[in-house]
Amino acid sequence: MARATGFDIRRQYGFTTIAAICFISLYLPVILLVVYSFNAGSSVAIWEGFSLRWYASAWANEQVQEATVRSLIIAFWAALISTSAAVLAALATTRVRPYRGYSAVFATINQPLMVPEIVTAVALLIFFAGIKVQTGYTGLGYLVIAHSAFCIPFAYLPIRARLQGMDLTLEQAASDLYASPFQVFRRITLPQLWPGILAGAMLAFVISLDDVVITEFVKSAGQDTLPTYMLGQLRRVVTPEVNAISTVLLGISVTMVIAFFFVSRIRK
Amino acid sequence: MIEISGVSKTYGTGKSRFLALDDVSVTIAQNEFFTLLGPSGCGKTTLLRVIAGFVDPTAGSVTMEGQDLLRSPPHHRPVNTVFQSYALFPHLTVRQNISFGLEMLGKPKDEIAQTVGEMMALVQMEQMADRETSQISGGQQQRVALARALAPKPKVLLLDEPLSALDFKLRKEMQIELKRLQTETGITFVFVTHDQEEALTMSDRIAVMNAGSIRQIGSPRDIYDHPAERFVADFIGDTNFLPVEVLSSEGTEAQVRLGSGQRIAARAGDGREGGGVTLAVRPExxxxVPEAEGLAAGRLSNLVYFGTDTHYHVDLDDGTRFVVRAQNNPDMFQHAAQGDRVGIAFPGGVGQVLRD
Structure with missing residues (x-):
């Protein structure tokens, strides 16, 4: 019920209609994707009854297995590296006196949010190509480094928010009680920061798991991740197997984002 | 013990430049209960934070037993702070909070356990040792903060308005408790407050601050009875200000003439003579008195009953408002009613001549 006084956007003409259209266009395609992942037939458009055969088929598909493992390995390392870097960056941008160029530093850390992904992808392709020629190394390292880099701002923002919300007098009280700067961090800052760190790491993990553009450009032959494998499949023949994999990915992402939401709300 | 000399602190530059401390010098003695008293924004907390090491002064020096404090970071200074917000570590228990400083000093385990036990007994928190700090009341948090700061046995304890968050009754109890602790432990206390009553009841000496500088330093009685200037007289207790003319001044004795033409003896301010000055007279x-017997006369405009005493508001004929405070006792002579013309009187020597 609308409140008796004050402005309520819901009373504007057309608000409900516009909101409904937005939600439908956001979620209808996803819902259709999920529904057809359970299709008994091999079409993604004609419903032929309920079945889990495409999940079974994806599960048994060796290429899917390999791509999944690869995706998880890259996402794990990318989350670990980017979160570590993000903690340091967050400390360096919150536990300092304001200085000239602070905004520039902030913008630099968040560069991946501003530079178009395709530009980064092309740049990395050329850059890594040079290194590959020089060193001959063609392992997963390139993907891990690339993913770590673009995950940093996603890990950085929740950690920085947490640090900014913390009571600085606690750190002062600790140093007043003879704790060295490192002890203050270890004993006081870190125990209160971990929900932010966990939230940042989960966000970074999901972002890495989901990436197509940079991965597609940077990967060497036979280094398909789950998203690039799916893209490759779609070019040939479309079966509900892709829907099944997507649905699982969706499930993982949604779970992590919900967990992120709750973790970042932990008070202590 | 602590010598602060010529300490200034400015924030910002250009138009937004703000002088938080303006050439402050003061010496705090061993085992003294020293209070920094002043309105909010007067610089008292900034001065405390300079001693603790959280604020670097722009100029001046702070030494403690001859050692330059400003060269040491906060964690190397032998001072501990009780913060206004208590700043208890939320992820640690009461016991872990109190032992934190000792652990950081690298004391042996059995010594830590023993000292922490003593401290919890001192502040009567033994029952709460393993509680989370969020599970105890405000008064208990205050006592834990105190125990935590006392546990490393600092030479100086800095207290930043530690009682301001407590309710009236608890505050009274803690005032007595703090004074007892200070006497028992022999630690020098530097206490910051804006509450003049707190300052008067607990301190050995008080420094009254305003706008970044110390206006007067003295014992509570000194400050109350002989305020050095109008700000101090006005900030501490209630005061009547009468315009007077100084007729003569010799040592601490002065003769002044009131607006009514009456003369009376008063305490002279340091070396000020002639011209228009102000006489400060405490209401109590x-x-x-009857109109004819008064030093000045006026109309009794208001009587305010306070239980223990009554305040008589008199509008003097020269336009100044004068308040007389009289204790209520059952056989008190009810000599005046609202609207009556009355006189006001006070003995020679109680008024203080002030520069403005």
Missing amino acids: HARI
Whole structure:
């Protein structure tokens, strides 16, 4: 019920209609994707009854297995590296006196949010190509480094928010009680920061798991991740197997984002 | 013990430049209960934070037993702070909070356990040792903060308005408790407050601050009875200000003439003579008398009953408002009613001549 006084956007003409259209266009395609992942037939458009055969088929598909493992390995390392870097960056941008160029530093850390992904992808392709020629190394390292880099701002923002919300007098009280700067961090800052760190790491993990553009450009032959494998499949023949994999990915992402939401709300 | 000399602190530059401390010098003695008293924004907390090491002064020096404090970071200074917000570590228990400083000093385990036990007994928190700090009341948090700061046995304890968050009754109890602790432990206390009553009841000496500088330093009685200037007289207790003319001044004795033409003896301010000055008279030093017998006369405009005493508001004929405070007792002579013309009187020597 609308409140008796004050402005309520819901009373504007057309608000409900516009909101409904937005939600439908956001979620209808996803819902259709999920529904057809359970299709008994091999079409993604004609419903032929309920079945889990495409999940079974994806599960048994060796290429899917390999791509999944690869995706998880890259996402794990990318989350670990980017979160570590993000903690340091967050400390360096919150536990300092304001200085000239602070905004520039902030913008630099968040560069991946501003530079178009395709530009980064092309740049990395050329850059890594040079290194590959020089060193001959063609392992997963390139993907891990690339993913770590673009995950940093996603890990950085929740950690920085947490640090900014913390009571600085606690750190002062600790140093007043003879704790060295490192002890203050270890004993006081870190125990209160971990929900932010966990939230940042989960966000970074999901972002890495989901990436197509940079991965597609940077990967060497036979280094398909789950998203690039799916893209490759779609070019040939479309079966509900892709829907099944997507649905699982969706499930993982949604779970992590919900967990992120709750973790970042932990008070202590 | 602590010598602060010529300490200034400015924030910002250009138009937004703000002088938080303006050439402050003061010496705090061993085992003294020293209070920094002043309105909010007067610089008292900034001065405390300079001693603790959280604020670097722009100029001046701070030494402690001859050692330059400003060269040491906060964690190397032998001082501990009780913060206004208590700043208890939320992820640690009461016991872990109190032992934190000792652990950081690298004391042996059995010594830590023993000292922490003593401290919890001192502040009567033994029952709460393993509680989370969020599970105890405000008064208990205050006592834990105190125990945590006392546990490393600092030479100086800095207290930043530690009682301001407590309710009236608890505050009274803690005032007595703090004074007892200070006497028992022999630690020098530097206490910051804006509450003049707190300052008067607990301190050995008080420094009254305003706008970044110390206006007067003295014992509570000194400050109350002989304020050095109008700000101090006005900030501490209630005061009547009468325009007077100084007729003569010799040592601490002065003769002044009131607006009514009457003369009276008063305490002279340091070396000020002639011209128009102000006489400060405490309400409890004055009394209501019949109009003809008064030093000045006026109309009794208001009587305010306070239980223990009554305040008589008199509008003097020269336009100044004068308040007389009289204690209520059952056989008190009810000599005046609202609207009556009355006189006000006070003994010679109680008024203080002030520069403005």
